[in-house]
Amino acid sequence: MSGKLTVIVGPMYSGKTTELLSLIEIYALGKKNYLVFKPSIDIRYSEEHIVSHTGLKAPAIKVTSSDELRKTFAEHAGQLDAIFIDEIHFFDENIVQIIEEIIYSGVNVFCVGLDMSYKHRPFKTTVQIMGIADEVIKKKAVCHICGEYKAVVSYRKVDDTESEIDVGGMEKYIAVCRDCYNKLTGRFKGN
Numbered sequence: 001m002s003g004k005l006t007v008i009v010g011p012m013y014s015g016k017t018t019e020l021l022s023l024i025e026i027y028a029l030g031k032k033n034y035l036v037f038k039p040s041i042d043i044r045y046s047e048e049h050i051v052s053h054t055g056l057k058a059p060a061i062k063v064t065s066s067d068e069l070r071k072t073f074a075e076h077a078g079q080l081d082a083i084f085i086d087e088i089h090f091f092d093e094n095i096v097q098i099i100e101e102i103i104y105s106g107v108n109v110f111c112v113g114l115d116m117s118y119k120h121r122p123f124k125t126t127v128q129i130m131g132i133a134d135e136v137i138k139k140k141a142v143c144h145i146c147g148e149y150k151a152v153v154s155y156r157k158v159d160d161t162e163s164e165i166d167v168g169g170m171e172k173y174i175a176v177c178r179d180c181y182n183k184l185t186g187r188f189k190g191n
């Protein structure tokens with residue numbers, strides 16, 4: 001039987017990693033076999049763990065590419081119930097096909113990532129994975145400007161970078177609602 005793909009998306013601080021950690025705990029309590037992966041670029045809180053903004057954490061294997069994830073998975077072939085992947089937006093697009101192969105090998109896959117960059121553009125890898133998912137959970141955060149629980153975008157407080165990939169936390173990014181994003185950036189003029 002094939003596995004199931006669950007994707008958790010949303011802006012920064014929306015509780016994506018916290019939700020992933022509670023799913024990991026369910027597998028741990030059930031004495032299931034699983035692996036947790038994180039991209040090696042994410043050195044924000046720890047290199048060896050996935051860590052939520054509140055400090056909750058779980059040990060993780062850091063990988064530099066989707067191919068390294070595939071190889072590590074292959075070393076455990078036939079032994080796993082699930083894999084968990086944090087910060088999926090940092091992975092190259094080959095991860096999409098690798099995840100598909102993993103699901104069809106009967107293993108459940110849980111991924112977490114940003115659906116949109118601070119430029120309000122979809123992150124390709126995340127969006128492609130959402131397209132093949134069995135379940136997509138889209139989370140919200142509290143808007144850092146107006147205080148409403150409707151933040152869906154991450155806003156960059158410091159100068160833009162050429163690449164939309166730039167590891168960081170509160171010193172660079174806040175979560176905002178669409179109206180506050182628009183006021184801050186003037187990007188969408190409306191009618």
Ligand SMILES: Nc1ncnc2c1ncn2[C@@H]1O[C@H](COP(=O)(O)OP(=O)(O)O)[C@@H](O)[C@H]1O
Nearest residue numbers: 012013014015016017018052053054141142175
């Ligand atoms: N603007 C915000 N909205 C909601 N939670 C926030 C906000 N800023 C900080 N937090 C904290 O971040 C936690 C979620 O962290 P985490 O699960 O790591 O989120 P994500 O992985 O989506 O960035 C919340 O439980 C809360 O304590």
Ligand SMILES: Cc1cn([C@H]2C[C@H](O)[C@@H](COP(=O)(O)O)O2)c(=O)[nH]c1=O
Nearest residue numbers: 011012013117118154164165166167168
């Ligand atoms: C908005 C945005 C964020 N990033 C980086 C910043 C963080 O290192 C992660 C997101 O972490 P979280 O677990 O969701 O809080 O991604 C980026 O590279 N580009 C962006 O546009």
Ligand SMILES: [Zn+2]
Nearest residue numbers: 143146177180
């Ligand atoms: Zn707002």
